Amino acid sequence: MKVSRAEVCIVAVAECFRGDGEILANPIGAIPMMGGRLARATFEPDLCCTDGEALLVAGERLFAGPETAGGLTSLEGKVVEYWNPYRSMFDWVWSGRRHIMMGASQIDRYGNQNLAAIGDYARPKVQLLGYRGAPGNTINDTTSYWVPNHSPRVFVEQVDTVCGIGWDRAAELGLGPDGGARFFEVRRVVSNLGVFDFESPDHRMRLRSLHPGVTVDQVVEATGFELVIPDEVPETRRPTADELELIGEVIDPDGTRTRELPDP
Amino acid sequence: MTTAGPAPSGKLTTEEEVVAELASGMTIAIGGWGSRRKPMSLVRAIARSDLDDLTIVTHGGADLGLLCAAGKVRRAIYAFVTLDSIPLEPHFRKARENGTIEDEPLDEGLFHLGLQAAAWRVPFLPSRVGLGSDLLRDNPRLTTIRSPFPADGPDGAGEGEELVAMPAFRLDAALCHLNRADARGNAMYLGPDLYWDDLMLQAAPTGRRFISTERVVPTEDLVSEGCFHQLRISRMMVDGVVPAPGGAHFTSCQPDYGRDEAFQQQYARSAGSPEAWAEFRAAWIDIPEPEYQRKRLEAAA
Numbered sequence: 001m002k003v004s005r006a007e008v009c010i011v012a013v014a015e016c017f018r019g020d021g022e023i024l025a026n027p028i029g030a031i032p033m034m035g036g037r038l039a040r041a042t043f044e045p046d047l048c049c050t051d052g053e054a055l056l057v058a059g060e061r062l063f064a065g066p067e068t069a070g071g072l073t074s075l076e077g078k079v080v081e082y083w084n085p086y087r088s089m090f091d092w093v094w095s096g097r098r099h100i101m102m103g104a105s106q107i108d109r110y111g112n113q114n115l116a117a118i119g120d121y122a123r124p125k126v127q128l129l130g131y132r133g134a135p136g137n138t139i140n141d142t143t144s145y146w147v148p149n150h151s152p153r154v155f156v157e158q159v160d161t162v163c164g165i166g167w168d169r170a171a172e173l174g175l176g177p178d179g180g181a182r183f184f185e186v187r188r189v190v191s192n193l194g195v196f197d198f199e200s201p202d203h204r205m206r207l208r209s210l211h212p213g214v215t216v217d218q219v220v221e222a223t224g225f226e227l228v229i230p231d232e233v234p235e236t237r238r239p240t241a242d243e244l245e246l247i248g249e250v251i252d253p254d255g256t257r258t259r260e261l262p263d264p
Numbered sequence: 265m266t267t268a269g270p271a272p273s274g275k276l277t278t279e280e281e282v283v284a285e286l287a288s289g290m291t292i293a294i295g296g297w298g299s300r301r302k303p304m305s306l307v308r309a310i311a312r313s314d315l316d317d318l319t320i321v322t323h324g325g326a327d328l329g330l331l332c333a334a335g336k337v338r339r340a341i342y343a344f345v346t347l348d349s350i351p352l353e354p355h356f357r358k359a360r361e362n363g364t365i366e367d368e369p370l371d372e373g374l375f376h377l378g379l380q381a382a383a384w385r386v387p388f389l390p391s392r393v394g395l396g397s398d399l400l401r402d403n404p405r406l407t408t409i410r411s412p413f414p415a416d417g418p419d420g421a422g423e424g425e426e427l428v429a430m431p432a433f434r435l436d437a438a439l440c441h442l443n444r445a446d447a448r449g450n451a452m453y454l455g456p457d458l459y460w461d462d463l464m465l466q467a468a469p470t471g472r473r474f475i476s477t478e479r480v481v482p483t484e485d486l487v488s489e490g491c492f493h494q495l496r497i498s499r500m501m502v503d504g505v506v507p508a509p510g511g512a513h514f515t516s517c518q519p520d521y522g523r524d525e526a527f528q529q530q531y532a533r534s535a536g537s538p539e540a541w542a543e544f545r546a547a548w549i550d551i552p553e554p555e556y557q558r559k560r561l562e563a564a565a
Contacts, residue, residue, distance in 0.1 A: 020516035026316075053454035085457040086297065090373050094392070116369065117360070121402050128352065130344035136373040136393035165396035173396050178421045180395055 003238055005192060005264060006031060006257035007247055008211045009148075012190045013238045014039035014103065016144045020099050022046040024056070024092045027101035030260045032146045033062055035101075037251045038243060048167040056082040060250045066147065085213060093133070096183055097138075101190075102134065106159040109205045109225045110166035111186035111198055114159040121161050134163035138170075142185040148261055150191035151198075152224035167203030190260060193219050195236055200228040209236040213264070272377060275449050277504040279309035285504075286310070286437055288319045289338075291319040292380070293433070293468060295440030295461035296515065298325040299347040299523055301453070303441035303476045306513035308556065310336060311549050313550065321433055323375070326515055329355035333534070333541055334549070341364040341433070343375045347532065349525055354535035369402050369458060374430045379460060381432035382467035394428040404498045405431055436466035441512045443495055443520055444489045445477035449502030452494040454488060455518035465501040465523055473501055476508035478520050527560065 017025045025036040025093040033052070041115045051057045058079040090198040092098040105128055106114040115132060119125030137143050143164060147154055150260025161197040162169065166186060173180035188208070195208040206228035207219060212235055220227065237256065247257070283306075286292065296302035307327045310318075311334035313399035318336050323329050331337050334356040345353040359365045370378070390409060397552040400406050409429040415422060420432040440461040445451035453461070465473045477496065488493060514531065534544035548556060 087376065088370075089447040091375060093373065111407060121398070122367075123363045124360060127357040129346060130342060130397055131369050131371050131397070132344045133372045135397035136391075137398050138397075139392050139395050161402070162396070162398040171454035178423065180392075180422075182419075196345075208415060227423075235402060 001117040001238075001241070001244070003212070003244065004258055005139060005211060005243060007189060007239050008236055009192065009261060010034045010038055010247055011243060012195045012211075012236050013146065014042070014197075014211075015237065016101065016188045016190065017044050017047060017099060017196070019141070020047060022045060022048070024048045024050070024098040026050060026098050026101060027146065029146055030062070030256050031148070032157065034247065034251050037062055038246060041215065041246050042243065050084060051078060054083060054085050057085050060246065062251050062256070089133075090136075091137055093140050096141055098137075099187075100137050100146070100166065101144045101146050104138065104145045104147055104154065104164070106148065106154060106156045107189065108156055108166060109227070110168040110203060111145070111162035111164075111189070112159045112162045112166035112169060113145060114161045116161045116163050116237050118160055131163045131253045135165065137150070138164040138184060138186065139181065140183050142187050144186070144188040147189060147191040150219070150222045152194045152222060154196050155223040155225065157225045161263050165200050171203070191263075193222060196227070206230070207233055209234045211236045212238065271363055272448055275499075275503060275505045276480070277474070277506055279305050279476070279506055279508070282306060282439070282504055282506060283313045283315065284311045285472055285474075287381055288315050288389070289317045290315075290436035291321060291434060293321040293435050293438040293464040294327045295438070295459060296325065296327070296512070297323045297457065297459040298344075298427045299349070299515045299528065300457075301441050301459070301512050301517050302326070302515040303439045303447055303508075303511060304513060304515060305508045305553050305556075306439045306441075306474065306476055308549055308553065309411055310334075321435065321464075323372070324356065325353060326528070329353040329535075329547075330531075332356050332359035334545070335367050339368060340374075341368040341370065344374040347528060349523065350480060350528065350532050354532050358535055359490075367377050367402070368405065369399060371397075371399060372377075374406070375417045375430070376460065377430040378433040378468045379463040381430065383434060383463055388429040388431045390427040391430055391450040395426070395478055397447070397474045400428070409561075412553065422426050433467055435464075435468040437472035438462060438464040439474050440497075441476045441508070441517065443478050443517065444481055444486060445475060445479075445497070445505050446483040446499075447485055447505060448483065448497065449475065449497070449499035449505055450483060450486060451475055451477060451502065451505075453496065454494060454520070455516075457494050458529060462496050462501065465497065466551065466560035471503055474504040474506065476506040478509055478511065478517060480505065480507050487509075508553070510560070513557075513560060524560070524564065527563070551561060
């Protein structure tokens, strides 16, 4: 059965939300949002999902992103569960009822993430978005990352600015039941090459699975730090026939996924 | 039968009169979010004025970018700056990379607490947000505080826990754009989100809390413009109302109009060179607001 890299990634994203129950699955970006929808349509039926702006919606169809003028504010075709203006997001984040999947301009071996600025923060080489909500997301809730362009420029030895905190910083704050980072969990990184977790003795990033057709060497070459690599690296789970049908006919009938992430 | 008594205070004003109430060096909160429902007619009036050295508090977009390009900004206080359909704001980016502005970064949640603390007149509010991150390195106004309680409550853990203390913003003024308002300053949003407009107006000092609006309507007609749940700006929060149809242009003002993407691209391109900015400025900023509105409608036709 022919599956695209985008479809493999959508399934890998969906797997990040397995076991989350009735919380806000909040993946940012088209492919991550499709993964959230797929998880809800299959093995995590209680997840809540946004329409990308101010609503929580039932139903699996993915709506156009914020770049679509007028599209987001329309109620057309949406089954609205809740009005969720930006400010309400903190009610979910600070009470531990959200699992966000963010992007990362840089990420290091402990999952520290940067999306604020490249270079010296005081006078950056490249100014990016800002700290956004990354510090608050990581200290309060489970966080995963989506990196569609796996390269040594993104997977770096050390991030220039720590926006989202990683396992080393969290350990300094305390990961135990009384620790300052007791609500912290950076769970997974899904890239265009594979899936990564932090399930190693000192929470260093570990290669969890390789997408079909990708080799360990390819991943090592595209990563700017030393990964934990098990002796046997499994292949990322391929979509089932049912999942492919859901993705192709219900979640993303327009084929946005392959425009977002073309096959290598 | 009419009752004799003092007339209610009328608050209708103009962009120029609002600017006359502001001064160089002030800290000004600007409502909206990214490239959505920004009080752009007021922003343009500031860009035309002789004000400078401003500190801008914003969920940043074209407001902050345009004021940076116009040389009005000394310091930016923000969690992100974006034009939505153009992910990074090019004028803000340039100002940061050229080192022409001071930078005070925040997390969106801390930004919320800074406004809330100011509105409630407490010096700070505690939060877990920022712990372990470089925010405490990059924003020296943030500090930490130890909980005075044996345990922090709900989960029974965290005895003497260290938390981030987010100081209240000290605003001198707030500027927001709302879909509808009456002449006394009651106002409503009709789009999907109020953003932080109400908190910004509550956090600013009485006398310099200004809104612009797409349309001024009689108080008795407000509720029929939408739903009473959307009447979230009270006249107790507002000192001046600027009638400004199209006042959020080129940012979106749903449902009255969407973002003018073609115009926004033109604005973004003006960050390309000093000449491009000078040209944009002459064409779209150094002109009276009515002319701006006439020209942009012509350009879109």
